[in-house]
Amino acid sequence: MVRTLGIWLTIMVAAAAAGRCGEPEPALDPDRAAAERGRHALLIQGFLKPDWTESAYRAVGSQWPTPAPDPERDQARYAERFRERYGLHPAPFPNDGLPMGLRRGRNPDGGKSGLQIDCLVCHGGSIGGKSYVGLGNTQLDLRALLYDLTRADGRRLPLSTFVLNTSRGTNNAGQIAAFLISLRNPDLSIRRFPLPLGADLPECDTPAWWHLKRKRTMYYDGRTDARSVRTNMQFLLGEKTLEELKSLEPTFRDVRAFILSLEPPRYPFAVNAETSARGKEVFAANCARCHGTYGPGGRYPSKIIPIDVVGTDRARLLGLSDRLVAHFNSTWFAEPLPVQTERTGYQAPPLDGLWATAPYLHNGSVPTLHALLDSKTRPARFTRPRSTGFEHYDTHHVGWKYTEIGSEELARPRSAFEAGFYFDSSRRGLGNQGHTFGDHLTEAERMDLIEYLKTL
Ligand code: HEC
Ligand code: HEC
Structure with a gap:
C-alpha cells in the first residue's frame, strides 16, 4: 500500500513538474519524490x-518602542518592521505574507487559522538579501517573538x-526539547509535573541543514545517529499523542529527504585562484584530518573530537544529562536508534557553505573565520x-x-532591543575559547587558508 502510494505520488509530482515546463520529463527517482x-x-502544509x-500579528506592533506602521494600510512596511524586530526573513515560498518561520496553524479539520511557528523560525535564514531554507537563523530573537505574540493575545506569559x-541568533532548542519530553512518561502519556531529568542545556547557534547529508552522526555532540527521523519530531511533543506521532513519521521521513536534498549557496564574490590553491594545501595539512576533504570525491569522516582536544565551551556537552538521555532512550523516539550514552566532545562539522554560516562554533561565539583561526x-x-x-x-x-x-x-544598553545585539562570551555556554588549530599558522598561511575556505 505504502509502496503504491509512493509510486502514485512520484507520478503526480513528475506530472506536475512536466506541466510547468510544457515538456514531458522522466519520472522523479524515489529520493527526489520523497x-x-x-x-x-514542511513549507506549505505545516x-x-x-x-x-x-x-x-497585527496587534503586536503596539508593543514596539517606536510607533509601528499601520498593519492594514501599510502591510509591506509593517511586515518589514516585524521581521526586523524579531530577526525573521522573507519566506522564499508562498506563506500568506508571513515571514519564514511563522505560519497559519493547521486545524484538525485541515483548515488553517491563527499563527504558529515552525522549524524555519530557527532553520530559515538569509544572507545578502536572499532567503534560504536550511540556513541557520543568526538574527532570531526567539524570546521576544514568543513573549510579544503571547502578550498581544492578552495572555499571561508562561513561567520561564x-x-x-540572551542574544539574537542563539536559541535554546535543546532545552525546549528536554522540557517537552520531561512532561511525558516513557510511554509518552502526559505528566502533570515534569520528571526531574537534570538537563541544563545552553543557547546555541543553529547548524545549517545542508550538512546533514554528509553526517553519520548529528547534533553538536554527535551522539545521535544522523538517520534518525523520530529525533526530528521532538518539537511536536507540545501537542501530539503517540498515535499522532506514529502517523506523522512517514511525513518526517520525507522532511528528512528534503533536508538531504539541500545544497549550500556559493560564495558570491571574487576568489583569488592562486591564493586559494595555496590555502588548499594548508587545509590538507592542518584541517582535513578532522573536517574531511571537499570538491569531487570529497570525504567527510564524521569525527567526534574529545572535549579536551577541541577545548571549546563545555556547557552544551555537559548539559545533556545522563538521566535525560536514559529517559529519551526509554521512549518511542529512540526505539530504532538510541542516543549514545557516552559523552565525548563535539563533532568536527562539515564546512560546506562555510562563508554563509558565520558566526562560528556551536555557540556562535566567533564572528569571523580569521578570529576562529587566530584565537x-x-x-x-x-x-x-x-x-x-x-x-x-x-x-x-x-x-x-x-x-x-x-x-x-x-551593563547599560540603550534598550532591551539594543541589548539583543550584544554578544557576551562570558555568559553561560557562550565561551569563545578552544579550537586553537589555526593559531600556529603564519598570517600569510592563514589568509591563504581563508581564501580557500570561501570556495567550500
Ligand atoms: C528553536 C529553534 C529550532 C527549531 C524550532 C528547530 N530546530 Fe532543529 N536545531 C536547532 C538547534 C539549535 C540545533 C542544534 C542542536 C544541538 O546539537 O544542540 C538543531 C539541530 C537540528 C538537526 C541536526 C543538524 C545537524 O547537522 O546536526 C536537525 C536535523 C534539525 N535540527 C531538524 C529540525 C526540524 C525538522 C525541526 C522542525 C520540526 C527543527 N529542527 C526545529 C534549532 C531549532
Ligand atoms: C582535531 C580536530 C580538528 C582540527 C585539526 C581542526 N578542527 Fe575545526 N573543528 C573541530 C571541532 C570538533 C569543531 C566544533 C567545535 C565547536 O563547535 O565547539 C570545529 C569547528 C570548526 C569551525 C566552525 C564551523 C561552524 O560552522 O561553526 C571551523 C570554521 C573550523 N573548525 C575550521 C577549521 C580549520 C580551517 C582547521 C585547520 C586549521 C580546523 N578547523 C582544524 C575539530 C577540528
Missing part, C-alpha cells in the same frame, strides 16, 4: 495547531524555567550585525563585521 513531498509538508490568534536566548584576536564582547545584508559582511576576514563593546556599554 524530498518533494517533504518540501511540501503540522501544528495555531498557538496565537490571527490578530496577534530556563534561558531561551588571541577573538573579541570577548561584540556587536551582532543589524541584518544579514552584505553591508555588514566582511569579505576579508570572512564573517560578520563587528565592534567590540566595553563592559560599561554592556
Whole structure:
C-alpha cells in the first residue's frame, strides 16, 4: 500500500513538474519524490495547531518602542518592521505574507487559522538579501517573538524555567526539547509535573541543514545517529499523542529527504585562484584530518573530537544529562536508534557553505573565520550585525563585521532591543575559547587558508 502510494505520488509530482515546463520529463527517482513531498509538508502544509490568534500579528506592533506602521494600510512596511524586530526573513515560498518561520496553524479539520511557528523560525535564514531554507537563523530573537505574540493575545506569559536566548541568533532548542519530553512518561502519556531529568542545556547557534547529508552522526555532540527521523519530531511533543506521532513519521521521513536534498549557496564574490590553491594545501595539512576533504570525491569522516582536544565551551556537552538521555532512550523516539550514552566532545562539522554560516562554533561565539583561526584576536564582547545584508559582511576576514563593546556599554544598553545585539562570551555556554588549530599558522598561511575556505 505504502509502496503504491509512493509510486502514485512520484507520478503526480513528475506530472506536475512536466506541466510547468510544457515538456514531458522522466519520472522523479524515489529520493527526489520523497524530498518533494517533504518540501511540501514542511513549507506549505505545516503540522501544528495555531498557538496565537490571527490578530496577534497585527496587534503586536503596539508593543514596539517606536510607533509601528499601520498593519492594514501599510502591510509591506509593517511586515518589514516585524521581521526586523524579531530577526525573521522573507519566506522564499508562498506563506500568506508571513515571514519564514511563522505560519497559519493547521486545524484538525485541515483548515488553517491563527499563527504558529515552525522549524524555519530557527532553520530559515538569509544572507545578502536572499532567503534560504536550511540556513541557520543568526538574527532570531526567539524570546521576544514568543513573549510579544503571547502578550498581544492578552495572555499571561508562561513561567520561564530556563534561558531561551540572551542574544539574537542563539536559541535554546535543546532545552525546549528536554522540557517537552520531561512532561511525558516513557510511554509518552502526559505528566502533570515534569520528571526531574537534570538537563541544563545552553543557547546555541543553529547548524545549517545542508550538512546533514554528509553526517553519520548529528547534533553538536554527535551522539545521535544522523538517520534518525523520530529525533526530528521532538518539537511536536507540545501537542501530539503517540498515535499522532506514529502517523506523522512517514511525513518526517520525507522532511528528512528534503533536508538531504539541500545544497549550500556559493560564495558570491571574487576568489583569488592562486591564493586559494595555496590555502588548499594548508587545509590538507592542518584541517582535513578532522573536517574531511571537499570538491569531487570529497570525504567527510564524521569525527567526534574529545572535549579536551577541541577545548571549546563545555556547557552544551555537559548539559545533556545522563538521566535525560536514559529517559529519551526509554521512549518511542529512540526505539530504532538510541542516543549514545557516552559523552565525548563535539563533532568536527562539515564546512560546506562555510562563508554563509558565520558566526562560528556551536555557540556562535566567533564572528569571523580569521578570529576562529587566530584565537588571541577573538573579541570577548561584540556587536551582532543589524541584518544579514552584505553591508555588514566582511569579505576579508570572512564573517560578520563587528565592534567590540566595553563592559560599561554592556551593563547599560540603550534598550532591551539594543541589548539583543550584544554578544557576551562570558555568559553561560557562550565561551569563545578552544579550537586553537589555526593559531600556529603564519598570517600569510592563514589568509591563504581563508581564501580557500570561501570556495567550500
Ligand atoms: C528553536 C529553534 C529550532 C527549531 C524550532 C528547530 N530546530 Fe532543529 N536545531 C536547532 C538547534 C539549535 C540545533 C542544534 C542542536 C544541538 O546539537 O544542540 C538543531 C539541530 C537540528 C538537526 C541536526 C543538524 C545537524 O547537522 O546536526 C536537525 C536535523 C534539525 N535540527 C531538524 C529540525 C526540524 C525538522 C525541526 C522542525 C520540526 C527543527 N529542527 C526545529 C534549532 C531549532
Ligand atoms: C582535531 C580536530 C580538528 C582540527 C585539526 C581542526 N578542527 Fe575545526 N573543528 C573541530 C571541532 C570538533 C569543531 C566544533 C567545535 C565547536 O563547535 O565547539 C570545529 C569547528 C570548526 C569551525 C566552525 C564551523 C561552524 O560552522 O561553526 C571551523 C570554521 C573550523 N573548525 C575550521 C577549521 C580549520 C580551517 C582547521 C585547520 C586549521 C580546523 N578547523 C582544524 C575539530 C577540528
